[in-house]
Amino acid sequence: MSQTFVVVAETRGGKLRQVSLETAAAASLSAQPDDRIAAVLLGSGVSAFAGELAAAGVSTVYVVDHPALEAYRPDAYLAALRKVFEHVPPDAVYLGHTAIGRDLAPAVAAALDAGQISDVTAIERKGDRVVFTRPLYAGKAFEKKTFERGPWVVTVRPNNIKAIEADGSPCETVTVDYPAPSLRSVVKDVVKKMSGKIDLAEAKIIVSGGRGVKSADGFKPLEALAAVLGGAVGASRGACDAGYCDYALQIGQTGKVVTPELYIACGISGAIQHLAGMSSSRVIVAINKDPEAPIFKVADYGIVGDLFEVVPLLTEEFRKLL
């Protein structure tokens, strides 16, 4: 029997988030040819993004456009999703493993009496089963899991599953009425703290600083390198605790989990809690003056040296190349 996979898409700063296209690809990888991939766009002024989802293999986009959905509120979003599920009862719901996805997924699972697998990094369809891979023990091991029965809810880690470009098959847009329910929460203000314009979780290149940068000013050479490479700046908790940068930049077990193509760790020792947030990066470069620093054990390329000499040299050389 054909199944319906529903992708909950996210927008931010007037754009559809890349992770939503990856989540649509995750749903496609889980589906069989006669299954249906639908997506939900929740927010205010979001209908314009339906076309982008169509290009990612989605056949129907359900749009709930309402001022009450402008900023994320779990009760408002869940109420809107319940409305959508009246139109399209899902066999599976896929969300990004983002701040919103992590908050909303358990509520969706409870609403559907569904099982949930979080932080999925790979998906394989094996006959009737879909096998999900997810990291364990701060990325030291991976487990493969499947569901005995549906419905199920899955969150997909950003930057792991490649977005697909579909063949341009037609996509239907359905506007869903949303009489805003009486909500318990109110968003008073959204305080944005990001490393420049690029979202750390979705950045392809990250230049990260640790306690070795020694001061807030010590981040300036790292910012210059990130700017030349078109990347974002991140940090270890050591740097955040020392007051050199904002906790919004923290990467690791209690910070953000990132999977960029290139991670440049500058003056970071490589504590297990930091590795938990970045060890799945495709290429890791470590710059540290201590040749015994544990970060070198996970690094693909290591530079033993003073970051204040090495980083400006790299910036200069990349500037010539790019």
Ligand SMILES: Cc1cc2nc3c(=O)[nH]c(=O)nc-3n(C[C@H](O)[C@H](O)[C@H](O)COP(=O)(O)OP(=O)(O)OC[C@H]3O[C@@H](n4cnc5c(N)ncnc54)[C@H](O)[C@@H]3O)c2cc1C
């Ligand atoms: C429950 C818990 C959760 C945690 N969560 C996180 C987390 O999410 N993220 C995280 O990062 N940490 C986390 N930590 C902290 C973690 O254990 C480490 O303390 C922290 O990562 C160390 O930060 P650091 O590498 O910047 O500092 P340090 O360990 O002090 O390392 C600084 C490094 O800089 C090098 N250095 C110094 N000067 C220079 C220079 N001029 N040039 C080049 N290299 C230089 C030194 O050789 C050293 O290796 C957590 C800890 C606990 C207990």
